[in-house]
Amino acid sequence: MHRLYETEDIVVFWDSEKCRHAKECRKGSPKTFDPMRRPWIDLTAAPTAEVWKAVSACPSSALTCVYPHGIEVVLDDAGSRSVAYDGDKQIGECDYDVTTNGWVIYHTEVDPAYGGKGIAKRLVYKIVEAAERAGATVIPTCSYAAKVLSN
Ligand SMILES: CC(C)(COP(=O)(O)OP(=O)(O)OC[C@H]1O[C@@H](n2cnc3c(N)ncnc32)[C@H](O)[C@@H]1OP(=O)(O)O)[C@@H](O)C(=O)NCCC(=O)NCCS
Ligand code: SF4
Secondary structure, eight states, X not given: OEEEEEOSSOEEEXXXXXXXXXXXXXXXXXXXXXXXXXXXBOTTSSOHHHHHHHHHXXXXXXXXXXXXXXXXXXXXXXXXXXXXXXXXXXXXXXXXXXXXXXXXXXXXXXXXXXXXXXXXXXXXXXXXXXXXXXXXXEEEOSHHHHHHHHO
């Protein structure tokens, strides 16, 4: 399972398959990471610095985080894509097709001026999370999406 949690100050990615239940996250920020709650991650429950430190302590990389840089990432169901915006300006896009075999993620692109900030990973996660919630298999034919899902 892949989940994306976002505030204006931090973006957290969670890949449940990598979680070794070492509970370092909970030790570092018990109000943020509560396995008994749904959703189990609440980024508003503690200061961002505490959350960042707790995510960084995750020994398995099940949790990772990036700074959002003021970039908004949204799912555009109708367009079968996720889109990244800097204000009104579109600066990235990830595209998928809904097929009988699953959701095929076939292209990811981010304006080079915004590269290396985790924006493409946010775009991919946005789609993967939606696919998983819909009970669909994700088929990444885009090399970048394949890398995100195999790491
Ligand atoms: C690939 C791309 C979307 C990454 O955007 P980004 O926002 O800079 O990506 P992130 O910050 O989330 O991640 C950067 C990582 O992606 C890796 N990466 C860059 N291009 C990649 C590619 N084509 N395939 C796999 N990984 C790639 C980088 O090496 C870096 O790896 P690291 O985190 O281990 O250092 C962007 O470079 C791009 O638009 N490239 C041109 C289009 C393209 O090749 N798309 C992929 C095939 S459809
Ligand atoms: S620290 Fe990482 S591996 Fe450990 S419980 Fe939290 S998410 Fe899972």
